[in-house]
Amino acid sequence: MIRVLNAIVKREFKLAFSGSFDFALPLLFGVMVISLFPLGVSPGPEMLQKIGAGVIWVSAILASLLGLEKLFREDFRDGSLEQLRLSGQPFAVILLVKVVVHWLITVGPILILSPLFALFLNLTPLMFEALFLTLLLGTPMLSLVGAIAVALTLSLEKGGILLALLMLPLFIPLLIFATSAVNNAQLQLNYNGQLGIIAAMLMLAIALTPWSISFAVKVSQN
């Protein structure tokens, strides 16, 4: 079991970094979206501080949406997803590992660069702390819940826009709690409540989504 999962993790990393630049595209997309806002809204530091957390969160959501599209697609096309399903190992756990590795590769860089974003948008250190914690707890949930919609639309040719329509409504509650945590931090208030709710959502997602994802993949494989 552990050996199999190890092999899958190694394979995912190898595929991601083997020559193609795909893994960095969501990050670049996120950076682009963020840098559009100061130009579009206004470059005044107070204004940016006010909208900063929301902007970073929205671009993180859009970036992970973009990244998720490729989550199972190649494996579904060349049949390796079917082989994994037939491997005799628990399919849900295998898929969970794939989602986690995908999160590390595509969303991880966004987390690492988030201090830079905070600097761009003039967030205070306290606000950055809240932003980082909410991103750390929230984005894995994005990947897990999004993976269900990705798995459902695998067999469709035109996944993109449909995927956005299916996923974005589910992400709205997370966005509300995350930005309200950062707003509390801006006023130097306690934001443990919001963090707690996001953590609870993440726990629920870890517990329930692997089974839904594996069922959705089976539906797509028919």
Add this chain to the structure above:
Amino acid sequence: MWKWLHPYAKTERAHQLAGTLFPWFALPGLILFTLGTVWGLVFAPADYQQGDAFRIIYIHVPSALLSMSVYASMAICGFIGLVWQIRTCYMAIAAIAPVGAVLTFIALWTGATWGKPMWGTWWVWDARLTSELILLFLYFGIMALYASFEDKLQAGKAVSVMAMVGVINLPIIHYSVEWWNTLHQGATISKFEKPSMAPEMLWPLLINLLGLALLSGALVLQRLRNEIVMRELRRPWVINMLKEQ
């Protein structure tokens, strides 16, 4: 009971049953809804604070309540369909989703027209309004997902999963006014407590609620019949039925 219930999973029996039930839903629904609306809009006393503007409650509250319960019924259909592998349930989801979307839209629209005189604005990003808007997007997502599959059996399974994932939004809508305590007012009627509303105002509301529920049921039944016929066009019983007409 199982033996009695099981034949209805077959599309032919479901089609018949929906046909038999349809007038029982449509007629009382139409009568009650007309009665409740006329009573509420014309004869019920005006509110001492909100004046005549409060009368929009007679459309707004029934459609908002039903938008959620219709979603719940859709998710239950999805659950039954996935667990017992019943194709008719998938067709029911396809029949229910547009009805629910329209109810949600009516709730949002009447809410906006109520908000204009009361709050002075068409729209606020209040917790309940936002979550109701999410509900509308969920309905749209389910309709789009069902439409984009060629293989409708696969489509049915996919929308069942999606409908069940979206159930998480229902408690958020329902408790949003208590958890966030924002602009939207709290519940006026509730099952377990004495309603905070005068009886002569309450009766038309309850009648309208029942009437709209029956009407929605009638719409769903008719849509289910259409869906079954469209999916089963090649079956002998459908061909025979169409020939007879």
